Amino acid sequence: MRRILLSTAKILISAALLYLALRKINLSELFSRFTVTSLFWIGIAIAVTFLQIFIGALRWREVSAVCSAPLELGRAMRYNVIGSFFNQTLPSAIGGDAVRLWLVARAGAGWRAATYSIFVDRAIGLIALAIVIVASLPWSYTLITDPHGRSALLLVDLLALAGGVGFLIFGALKWRWLKTWWGTHHIHACAVIANRVIFSRTRGPIIAILSILVHVLAVVIAWCVVQSIAAPVRFSDVFLLVPPVMLITMMPISIAGWGVREATMGLAFGFAGLAANEGVNVSLLFGAVFFIVGAFGGLVWILSAEKAAQGSAPIGVPE
Numbered sequence: 001m002r003r004i005l006l007s008t009a010k011i012l013i014s015a016a017l018l019y020l021a022l023r024k025i026n027l028s029e030l031f032s033r034f035t036v037t038s039l040f041w042i043g044i045a046i047a048v049t050f051l052q053i054f055i056g057a058l059r060w061r062e063v064s065a066v067c068s069a070p071l072e073l074g075r076a077m078r079y080n081v082i083g084s085f086f087n088q089t090l091p092s093a094i095g096g097d098a099v100r101l102w103l104v105a106r107a108g109a110g111w112r113a114a115t116y117s118i119f120v121d122r123a124i125g126l127i128a129l130a131i132v133i134v135a136s137l138p139w140s141y142t143l144i145t146d147p148h149g150r151s152a153l154l155l156v157d158l159l160a161l162a163g164g165v166g167f168l169i170f171g172a173l174k175w176r177w178l179k180t181w182w183g184t185h186h187i188h189a190c191a192v193i194a195n196r197v198i199f200s201r202t203r204g205p206i207i208a209i210l211s212i213l214v215h216v217l218a219v220v221i222a223w224c225v226v227q228s229i230a231a232p233v234r235f236s237d238v239f240l241l242v243p244p245v246m247l248i249t250m251m252p253i254s255i256a257g258w259g260v261r262e263a264t265m266g267l268a269f270g271f272a273g274l275a276a277n278e279g280v281n282v283s284l285l286f287g288a289v290f291f292i293v294g295a296f297g298g299l300v301w302i303l304s305a306e307k308a309a310q311g312s313a314p315i316g317v318p319e
Helices: 002-022 027-032 036-066 073-089 095-109 111-135 137-143 147-172 185-198 203-228 235-249 260-271 276-303
Strands: none
Touching: 002 260, 002 276, 036 073, 036 111, 036 185, 036 203, 036 276, 073 095, 073 276, 095 111, 111 137, 111 147, 111 185, 111 203, 111 235, 137 147, 137 235, 147 185, 147 235, 147 260, 185 203, 203 235, 203 276, 235 260, 235 276, 260 276
16 A cells, blocks of 8 residues: 555656646647657657667676676676666656566675665766766856755755765775664675775776766767757756756655656746746656667567566565
8 A cells, every 4th residue: 555655656747747837838839849859859759768778788787796786797787678678668767677676686696785885886877977067067067057056966965975975985884883773784884885886996996987877878868859949058058958857866755757757847947047848848748768779678678578478487585
């Protein structure tokens, strides 16, 4: 019953926010701007999305190796593509992570190693996103002149950065009870692994480059969408506005970020002195690109050996 209520709440939140956001745009006007060139740019956006998934698979593979859940590159890529499908269909912006965890555990890594690999990978991505936003704050403050917009941007980013830094500091603590108490030992173990990965002389630079590249590619996808409808938005605007929107969209309060992303993008564009309706337009097409990629991921799932073997092999009970 609790799961049903949570799912219903997320559906209602997505529907309500989408309704409010769609009131700002004219769908017939948006469709009238589509040309053959638009299809070309949407195709490029889809290709870049697959590249982003591949880069994410490379990072996850590095993290998984440290978590004693080694993954071949092909398997990591397949699981990420399948995860993109469940990100669109499960009532959460991170539903694909749960499916990736299940797949890795079922492949023989075990629940603990699989959970650690997913959690640490997600945490590193969040820390990298917060760093990207902090690094661009001087230019963001130039673009966003509205005091409420500046305050909201600073608050959201500082919370994310504080959470990330606090997570790493938590992993550096040596108190023995952190490793034994049921309420902290798993989180502490993940934090220790995150420190080991990030500050490794060999893996650290690779992880940093891959993490930043994942977020830069998200900006490129949004820029391709902008080009597809010839929106009067500069690349620098997209680079400064999209990362904070992606950070807020990561909150698991909607279905695949729908509604939250559109409302936030509209507000972000408005705070930057751009047309709020263009922000909603870009967000809708941005989401559509990921929906198309997710549909391909669904096909991969249907044809996968993991789907064929579903239910035929037991999985150990989580520790």
